[in-house]
Amino acid sequence: MQTSQAETPAPADKKSKAKRPIIDCDIHQISGLEEIKPYLPRHYRELVEAYGPAYPGGMHFNGGVGGRMADAYPEEGGRAGSDLALMQRQHLDRYNVAYGILTGEGYGIQATINYDYAAATCSAINDYTIEHWLSRDSRLRGSVMIPKQEPRLAAKEIDRVGGRADMVQVIVCNGATLPYGNRYYDPIYEACVRHNLPFTIHVGLEGEGINSPPTGAGYVTNYIETRCARPSTMAAHLASFIFEGVFERFPTLRVVLQEAGVLWLAPLLWKMDQEWKGLRVQTPWVRKRPSEYFREHVRVTTQPIDETPNRAIFDSLLDSIHADETLMYCSDYPHWDYDSPKQALPKLADGLADRVYYDNAAELYGLPPREKEAEG
Amino acid sequence: MSATERRLSDSRRPDSAESMRPAGSSDKRFRAARVSEIPPGSRKIVEVEGRSIGVYNIQGAFHALRNVCPHQGAELCKGLVTAAVVSSGPGDFRFEREGEIVRCPWHQWEFDIKTGCMVVDGKVRTKSYEVTVEKFGVSVEEDYVMIHL
Numbered sequence: 001m002q003t004s005q006a007e008t009p010a011p012a013d014k015k016s017k018a019k020r021p022i023i024d025c026d027i028h029q030i031s032g033l034e035e036i037k038p039y040l041p042r043h044y045r046e047l048v049e050a051y052g053p054a055y056p057g058g059m060h061f062n063g064g065v066g067g068r069m070a071d072a073y074p075e076e077g078g079r080a081g082s083d084l085a086l087m088q089r090q091h092l093d094r095y096n097v098a099y100g101i102l103t104g105e106g107y108g109i110q111a112t113i114n115y116d117y118a119a120a121t122c123s124a125i126n127d128y129t130i131e132h133w134l135s136r137d138s139r140l141r142g143s144v145m146i147p148k149q150e151p152r153l154a155a156k157e158i159d160r161v162g163g164r165a166d167m168v169q170v171i172v173c174n175g176a177t178l179p180y181g182n183r184y185y186d187p188i189y190e191a192c193v194r195h196n197l198p199f200t201i202h203v204g205l206e207g208e209g210i211n212s213p214p215t216g217a218g219y220v221t222n223y224i225e226t227r228c229a230r231p232s233t234m235a236a237h238l239a240s241f242i243f244e245g246v247f248e249r250f251p252t253l254r255v256v257l258q259e260a261g262v263l264w265l266a267p268l269l270w271k272m273d274q275e276w277k278g279l280r281v282q283t284p285w286v287r288k289r290p291s292e293y294f295r296e297h298v299r300v301t302t303q304p305i306d307e308t309p310n311r312a313i314f315d316s317l318l319d320s321i322h323a324d325e326t327l328m329y330c331s332d333y334p335h336w337d338y339d340s341p342k343q344a345l346p347k348l349a350d351g352l353a354d355r356v357y358y359d360n361a362a363e364l365y366g367l368p369p370r371e372k373e374a375e376g
Numbered sequence: 377m378s379a380t381e382r383r384l385s386d387s388r389r390p391d392s393a394e395s396m397r398p399a400g401s402s403d404k405r406f407r408a409a410r411v412s413e414i415p416p417g418s419r420k421i422v423e424v425e426g427r428s429i430g431v432y433n434i435q436g437a438f439h440a441l442r443n444v445c446p447h448q449g450a451e452l453c454k455g456l457v458t459a460a461v462v463s464s465g466p467g468d469f470r471f472e473r474e475g476e477i478v479r480c481p482w483h484q485w486e487f488d489i490k491t492g493c494m495v496v497d498g499k500v501r502t503k504s505y506e507v508t509v510e511k512f513g514v515s516v517e518e519d520y521v522m523i524h525l
Contacts, residue, residue, distance in 0.1 A: 069481055070481035
């Protein structure tokens with residue numbers, strides 16, 4: 001639906017809307033072994049130099065070129081997502097990105113059974129991100145990578161760097177050993193609440209390493225199947241949060257769902273509300289309609305935005321998920337399924353566009369309010 | 377290479393200007409490159425009338441595409457040029473029309489370089505332009521690739 005059928009598509013920069021400031025909630029700075037090695041303690045540095053990273057990931061072929069936009073590789077060589085200047089030129093400056101939330105790469109470390117190595121690697125990623133990205137562009141904010149498979153070590157890492165003003169959320173992969181509402185993870189949520197950081201679930205690592213299979217029916221063959229299965233994993237996490245009572249135990253906790261799509265949430269909310277009417281007695285600690293917890297505690301980022309058969313369905317589903325409160329734009333730069341700030345979403349009404357492209361994220365992450373566009 | 381593939385212009389206009397605009401015609405022709413600049417299997421991205429256009433040489437025949445993907449506006453002509461992949465069933469991969477398909481650098485949507493049409497949905501297309509190879513005055517040794525806007 002978002003596809004322009006015109007022979008000559010609209011140019012990328014068309015008058016006033018180019019000036020709309022944007023908060024992009026998912027930008028991937030590279031954070032692979034080469035980048036973080038200097039930040040590892042000697043023991044692990046020597047091991048990875050001798051052997052390599054030793055964590056899972058890459059079970060399927062990704063899309064694009066190495067999983068990246070083919071035009072995001074620096075011309076002078078190097079890897080996509082490694083060059084701040086290119087990111088500024090190609091994305092931040094070009095689209096008036098006021099703030100960009102960096103989400104890193106290589107969540108494989110969150111699927112290894114070696115907890116201590118996972119913790120050391122997460123610390124290295126965070127230190128690298130602070131020094132090489134956050135300190136070099138004041139628009140950027142970071143995500144705390146945690147060894148989520150060992151919640152006590154995860155909480156320790158959140159306490160170590162989560163108090164920084166430039167770290168604005170805690171990030172985990174969608175693939176997990178237990179759904180995220182399980183009380184096993186409580187030390188993580190206690191730390192999130194201590195530092196007022198949202199807990200963000202980003203797709204990836206489903207079925208890899210120690211994580212559970214990517215579908216309830218088992219493993220799938222092709223990457224496209226994995227992509228199609230991601231919403232079901234994320235739906236399981238969301239239902240788990242609500243029905244295990246996480247939001248009752250942690251009334252200020254916020255959760256962000258990232259990159260599993262958006263519009264599937266509408267029928268899930270309807271279903272949860274419907275089931276709750278008859279089954280509420282089994283989870284009486286769930287005091288409100290499930291969709292109310294969603295509205296109050298959960299945010300969802302746009303990319304990859306679902307393409308519907310027509311505009312009416314799109315608008316109706318956006319209404320159903322309370323997009324004016326819950327939806328936040330993101331691009332996924334420089335990954336191959338990048339969503340252009342200008343053309344990924346159909347044109348939204350001005351008020352809604354302000355909420356989706358800026359205000360919802362600013363409120364969640366405590367960023368300065370949007371400056372009114374000068375040209376009106 | 378056949379004459380039809382190369383689509384040589386039947387009229388060799390005497391003009392030597394950079395661009396020629398036949399009066400009352402929308403068929404504006406612009407020099408994109410010298411033939412030798414775009415060898416078979418390669419492409420050149422040129423700027424014509426404010427438009428970015430990719431000019432491809434597929435086995436000696438020239439084709440021109442608007443350098444914009446109709447999906448989200450990426451620079452289509454910076455994408456990989458490859459074949460159409462077809463199959464009789466799982467695990468079977470066959471390649472047809474080698475070098476005739478460009479994949480968008482972002483989401484890898486496939487387009488037929490010869491028509492600008494998306495492989496799986498021909499209604500989604502980017503603009504394609506007529507291309508001719510022409511020779512100018514006797515002082516010019518080499519042929520030019522001309523784009524017709």
